[in-house]
Amino acid sequence: MMQHRSHLYGVMGEFVTPEELIHAIEKVREAGYRRLDAYAPFPVVGLSEALGLKRNLVPLITLLGGLAGGLGGFCFQYWAAAITYPMNIGGRPLNSWPAFIPVTFELTVLGAALSAVFGMLALNRLPQPHHPVFNVPRFAHASTDRFFLCIEAHDPKFHLADTARLLQSLHAHHVSEVADD
């Protein structure tokens, strides 16, 4: 049994509609489970709230990336045009800041967009070609029209038979064990 437990990632239930999925999550959380994740073919309204997900770090990373791009961009132009390569054109000011605004703006957007995308991917730990949930054959439908709820084995309340029974009582269409390899 111990051997078996260490090779188990969790138990997964399959649902047909997003409403059933959200209802199941609420019940499972009421039963005291905390280590769970849901899988859906599109962002379901209310899913994050049902799972109790907090605000994420993507906006902060994006802000920092944008600030770095904008400040870096402006300082760099200042340095290039006024310090390291000054050109005296009829005595015009070297720090002609209005002329530096377009590039500063573009670099702000570039820095923010790159950090939004790569920040999101990094926080999601993607790319990750393999994950235990893919061991469930029916999980291929998670990208089409089925909704899955997986209760993970490292949840303190996890008990294979009881947890599977709970999912079944919530009208999951298929309940499968998820092998961990």
Added chain:
Amino acid sequence: MSAGQPPLDSPEIRRLTPVIGPGHTYGSVTDKISAIVLTRPTSLGWFVGFAIAFSLMGMMTVAIAWLVIKGTGIWGINIPIGWGFAIVNFVWWIGIGHAGTLISAILFLLNQKWRTSINRFAEAMTLFAVACAGIFPLIHTGRPWMAFYMFPYPSTMGLWPQFRSPLIWDVFAVSTYGTVSLLFWFVGLIPDLATLRDRAVQKPMKIIYGMVSMGWRGSARHWHRYQSAYLLLAGLATPLVLSVHTVVSFDFAIAIVPGWHTTIFPPYFVAGAIYSGFAMVLTIAIPLRKAYGLEDFITMRHLDNMAKVMLATGLIVAYGYFFEFFMSSYSGNKFDLFLVQQRLHGPYAPFYFALILCNILTPQLLWFYKMRHNVVVLFLMSIVVNIGMWLERFVIVVISLTRDFVPSAWGRYSPTFWDWATFIGTIGMFVTLIFLFVRVLPAISIAEMRELVAEKSEEEQ
């Protein structure tokens, strides 16, 4: 059309024309869109179209190779008309590239549901148009292998780009726009690539789609961050899309050449870009929905809305033309007045009148409901607007440069065979890329169509 429905032009149907056909489920939208890529046999029409487009692209390659061997002397450019076709085509293509991001970002922020089925291929169109646009300034430098001079890199000569120059702003604006559009498009594609991975039958397809989908598994935690990132990208792309054609217009407006040095240029360039971009989206959408039977997803509502956007931006462009006249007479600047006169009576006057016909007069037909709902008329109209917007850039570049301040600096411009070969060649490249895109990637966002189905079923309950 099933019996019992009210006639097409009744007010109820106008209001109720759906953004998605009736009876669709999560599974059916997925099947229908992914089948185009995965199971549908490639039609003869696809091969014929691809062959024609690819040959034209080959002509572009030859034209560019000949340019590299001989230099820009093979073009019609001269002094004083140093810009010619290269810049006309650059501005035209980059303008076309505006609709994609406008549809995906601005309409997303405005919560316009009808954007869903057109945003994916409009974004693809943006990327391909930006790729075509990028070729022109690059080869117009004459020595494209030295183009990296425009980027700030630590050179042994201690040189830095001139950041006060609009041409350098252009480098940053266009490359940022290309990068952000690519990111936006790719982020939108990730869930659909995962769908294709899970539905692909052949092993190589599974592996390729598996690699590019990066192991996306639709986890709620992933969606949570994904949605934040997508919303932020939309918010960032919105000012970006407005800034790009503004910066392109600075290439002209910052110069003191008559007809260029006006403050109306940035807004009127942006409106013109959206105008031509929507025209190109229609040019692609109408054959696409016909060829792949996507009338349920790209409905008349979409075509109608796009026609309305074209009409509105076309009127802004008309306002811009009018104001060029008004400002030149109101300011009394004799060079500006002379330029206006040259547009009406000079050697290039036929181009100007053709431009007015294509961009201002013809699109007025779009006021009529019957015209907006006639697919053939819309398709022809979109071609006319594409031609009109190309003529606009030709008029701006050529008339101003041939009629400078002093008569001794006047000149004439006519394109050569190689100018045309390069221009038509980029159209070939654009169409080639569109054909490949439709064949290997889902042309409509499957994940967003599922969201639409979910919302629709909620509304019905």
